[in-house]
Amino acid sequence: xxxxxxxxxxxxxxxxxxxxxxxxxxxxxxxxxxxxxxxxxxxxxxxxxxxxxxxxxxxxxxxxxxxxxxxxxxxxxxxxxxxxxxxxxxxxxxxxxxxxxxxxxxxxxxxxxxxxxxxxxxxxxxxxxxxxxxxxxxxxxxxxxxxxxxxxxxxxxxxxxxxxxxx
Numbered sequence: 212x213x214x215x216x217x218x219x220x221x222x223x224x225x226x227x228x229x230x231x232x233x234x235x236x237x238x239x240x241x242x243x244x245x246x247x248x249x250x251x252x253x254x255x256x257x258x259x260x261x262x263x264x265x266x267x268x269x270x271x272x273x274x275x276x277x278x279x280x281x282x283x284x285x286x287x288x289x290x291x292x293x294x295x296x297x298x299x300x301x302x303x304x305x306x307x308x309x310x311x312x313x314x315x316x317x318x319x320x321x322x323x324x325x326x327x328x329x330x331x332x333x334x335x336x337x338x339x340x341x342x343x344x345x346x347x348x349x350x351x352x353x354x355x356x357x358x359x360x361x362x363x364x365x366x367x368x369x370x371x372x373x374x375x376x377x378x
Contacts, residue, residue: 238306242307265284273328284328288332291323296340296342325353325356327355
C-alpha cells in the first residue's frame with residue numbers, strides 16, 4: 212500500500228510539473244502572439260499617409276516636428292515599450308524564460324530606436340521604465356542615423372533600378 216501511495220504521489224508531482232511547464236509554454240506563446248499582433252496593429256496605422264508622414268518626419272527631420280507630431284510618435288513609442296514591459300512582467304513571474312526581455316529588446320528595438328527622435332524620446336521618458344534592465348545601454352548602442360540611411364538606401368536603389376529599366 213505504501214509503495215502504491217508513493218507511486219501515486221510521484222505520478223501526481225510529475226503531472227503537476229508537466230502542467231506547469233505546459234502553462235509556461237502557453238504563456239510564452241501567447242506573449243509572442245501578442246507581440247506579433249501589436250506589431251501588426253502598429254504597422255496597420257501607417258497605412259494612413261498622414262501617420263506615415265509623421266513617422267518619416269521623425270526619421271528625416273525630427274527637429275522640425277510640431278507638438279502634435281511629437282505626441283503621435285510618443286504614443287507609438289510608448290506602445291513599443293509597454294509591450295516590452297509586459298514581457299518583463301511575464302519573465303518576472305516565471306512565465307517567460309530568464310533573459311527574454313533583453314532578447315526581445317535586442318531582436319526588434321533597433322527598428323524602433325535607431326533614430327534621433329526615438330533616442331531623444333527615450334532620454335526624456337526612459338526613466339519611467341527603469342525596470343527594463345539594459346534598455347538604456349541597448350538603445351544608446353543604436354546608430355541614430357541607421358533608419359534614415361536604410362530608407363535612403365532603399366530610395367536610391369529604386370531610383371537606380373528605374374534608370375536601368377528605361378535604358
